[in-house]
Amino acid sequence: MIFSVLIISFIFLIRHYAVKHIRGDIAFLTEDQRKWISRTKNGSFTVIVITLFILWQSEINEFALSVTAIAVAIVVASKEIILCFTGSIQRASSRSFRIGDWIEVGSLCGEVIEHNMMATVIQEIDLHHGQYDYTGKTATLPNSMFFTYPVKNLNFMKRYVYHNFSICVKEFVNLYPMIPDLLHKIDTHCEDFIDVARRYNSVIEKHAGVDLPGSEPHIHITTTSMGDQKVHYMIFCPTEKASHLEQLIRQDFMEMYESNFPQKTE
Template identity: 70%
Template sequence: MADNIALVIDFLFEHKLFFTALIIVIISLIKHVIITAIRGDVAFLSDVQRKWMSRTKNGVFVLTILILFLLWQTEVSKFALSVTAIAIALVIASKEIILCFTGSIQRASSRSFVIGDWIEVGNIYGQVIEHNLMATVIQEIDLQNGQYHFTGKTATLPNSMFFTYAVKNHNFLKRYVYHHITITVTKFDNLYPLFPALIEQIDHHCEDFIEVAKRYNGVIEKHAGVDLPGSEPHIHVTSGATGEQNVHIMIFCPTERAIELDALIRQDFMQAYHQQFGTQAHA
């Protein structure tokens, strides 16, 4: 029995290409079984499941590289000695790969985000669903247009982008958001008498969550170490280049209700403006 095992081992080490393919197949099957067990039968993955799936993929990748390096160590050493003369050319050719690796190290050391966070990189917004040594995968969110829903698009960002663009973590937006509303009024009327009643109506729309919003706002302030605007509504007016007035309203509300409240507040303002200034008003 021992002789047969020794013969098999000798055969595998004599035929390293076959042994390498066998190792990759076995490790891939083990990874597939583990990923399937973590995923289960759920339709939507949780952040915990995504984290463990990402850890499994990264761990399997590192383990595969380590095993193959040990298997081909002698050949790799000989090859490294033979390519000394072209080492500089190889470094230049693999610059992007090196940047991706170092970008991954930079992300891990700075802890700028983890799986499940909402981030902004350049003009791309999304929720992190996977990250590895080479790239970060996000589910795109339409934050740029003042929306908070997933677009259905998946973006794969090379980790080298973290050296080019600032990474902004919008994780607190997953629950509550400072939502900005802008309403343009073409006539130059005195709008300030409308605001007290408008603020009362906004408070009425927000009364079912305002206490939770105050506590969550306090948690964000404590975590960030800065004085944020607060959970109460804010209204101010600016003038445009052609004389129009822009009414800016900011509310702190649950992310999933921002669009609903946006519509209600616009409706309240338009009704109040029409009642105050008559049918000649154009908003």
């Protein structure tokens, strides 16, 4: 027992100094640093498990024989732990994501900052409100969730994203003549990055093997159940500019609507 404690303490001490060396003095970790920190922690855990198993092998064999009668009860009691281990194996074998990827599991979205045999840690991102900003919250997902919820890899959204939003118009007027001018306004806002967007969109199509909507802006008009008109926008833009571009496009629409239908604003 004393020898086991000494071994664990020694390995944890080495891991502490290794992680401290990898982290350095910088305030924000890079993706490579996170990968090496995760490898160091997982590697030290594996070494501890193997060492303790070798050290306690004879005691483990005797214990295994003594608990044969209650093996079923142990499996039931440790079901969640077993699911976490098998979920980790499933993640590793399917290569569904790695450190630095953006993923969505259930209602949680975020960037993977660490994963081990039991859980995956993500830095939460506010994707559901179209902001694409970090919320400052860290979520720890048990690996058993990978059997309950589909894992969506959103890694391509780190650079460019299909940003969707809508504008509701209460008055029923003919909005279709405004569409060409609205598209021209969007082209003006996107001219700085449109060439890069087209190339990146082509890369995503080749990687995914599907025909995506494309990098050009799309506008279509629908009607709600209350009879109001709804103008739907979809733009392909840099993720960090999505929210700002949405505000510019909303401003263009309101100014154009006020100019074309001045009597409706009275």
